[in-house]
Amino acid sequence: MRTQIAVIGLGYIGLPLSLALCERGETVIGVDVDERKVNELRAGVTHVMEPYRGESLESILRRHLESARFTATTSLAEAAERADTFIVTVGLPVAGDVVDKTLLLACVNDLGRALSPGDLVLIRSTLVPGMMEGEIVPRLASTSGLVPGRDFHVAYAPERVAEGRAMEEFQTLDVVVAGLTDACADRAMAVLARLTDGRLHKTSLRVAELSKVVENAQRDVNIALAHELKVVAEQHGVDVYELIRMANTHPRVHLLEPNIGVGGFCIPNAYAYLAASLTSEEHIPLFSLARQINLTAPHRAARQLDEALRQIGKRLSGARVALLGLGMKDGSNDIRQSPAIHFAEILAERGAAVTAFDPTVDPYFPFQAPSLEDCLANADAVAVAAWQAEFDTAPWPDLLARARQPLAVLDLKRRLVPSLKQAGWQIRGDSHLPYIAVSAPHVSATRDCAVEMVP
Structure with missing residues (x-):
């Protein structure tokens, strides 16, 4: 039977x-x-x-x-x-x-x-x-x-x-x-x-098919809105995360937080599924624009990392960039359409020497390092693209001391800076900004290194 x-x-x-x-x-x-x-x-x-x-x-x-x-x-x-x-x-x-x-x-x-x-x-x-x-x-x-x-x-x-x-x-x-x-x-x-x-x-059947695609497409639109809000917050000199937190105190507002982009299989593909179901005469520009905004998020991050390095007397071209996390989101080893990998490719195209580490992703890319120590050694900048559980217990002050000081940090997850502050590191830049410059306690930074938030 x-x-x-x-x-x-x-x-x-x-x-x-x-x-x-x-x-x-x-x-x-x-x-x-x-x-x-x-x-x-x-x-x-x-x-x-x-x-x-x-x-x-x-x-x-x-x-x-x-x-x-x-x-x-x-x-x-x-x-x-x-x-x-x-x-x-x-x-x-x-x-x-x-x-x-x-x-x-x-x-x-x-x-x-x-x-x-x-x-x-x-x-x-x-x-x-x-x-x-x-x-x-x-x-x-x-x-x-x-x-x-x-x-x-x-x-x-x-x-x-x-x-x-x-x-x-x-x-x-x-x-x-x-x-x-x-x-x-x-x-x-x-x-x-x-x-x-x-x-x-x-x-x-048709409503069921549409409902799933619409669920994913609305998240694409909401994430694009979060990325646009980063630009607004930057222009006004305020913390985008605080701005979103305050707006979300309204019971009918549910803003998402920005990140380095959108990855995985579902959300990035929603617009293509929806567009393919329409006649050639019909267009859905809102969904299309949201997709473009989210696709360009890693490019904007690369441009501002370049600016961050310039403000500490370095340039992206020729700089060593340590990239932490390659999964399409925190806690994931799924690298399909991962914005972290797109970000790494953009940095390499602009002349940076990228070294990445993700303990959950098997060796696949030539720029992957075998350990955190190897990834961070002699880095001019550190960028966190996806947070993995192993990072929670890493001795960040000791590890980052292996990098070249002062160090540009893209702390999108807001995990690194608190531990460095506790260890007495010198922090240049507003505490709420994901882009900052840091120096180990025994190193003196030679110039003011405040940098702008990445949109």
């Missing part, structure tokens, strides 16, 4: 989803075309960082491998022998503004050939709105030889979890659900009710 759930795609979303289902008592067979990844998972190894209730994702994986609640395979046919529910998490990459549907549609073709009467296909990938009815359902029909909505069920429930909190949020967040028919939606809701304690909201 086929009673298992098959999760197709075992990346940053699919693997936590699989293990969250296991935590809820389900038996899951994970499917991925990457043979190396599948072999690693079978051995209890994963590079996805996801703490959950004090336990690492790798530990949870091993626990459910031992209990046989989770297995992994590259074969959809093998999964179809044991599963009657197929949850698809294969993503749609974007190159420029062009959405690549190849991998997902290939998966749908393969899945159609493996279906049996009574099965449920539940798509959880973020889609270009219109794909369910226009491409996915027709392909499932043609490759299976079955009638969708009559012989098997088809539904859509976009995931809306944040990487790093996926295990928890899969089990707690509300879910938007749509089916090709009411019976399809009800079958999907019965499965999802076993996963989440959140509410299930039934709607149409």
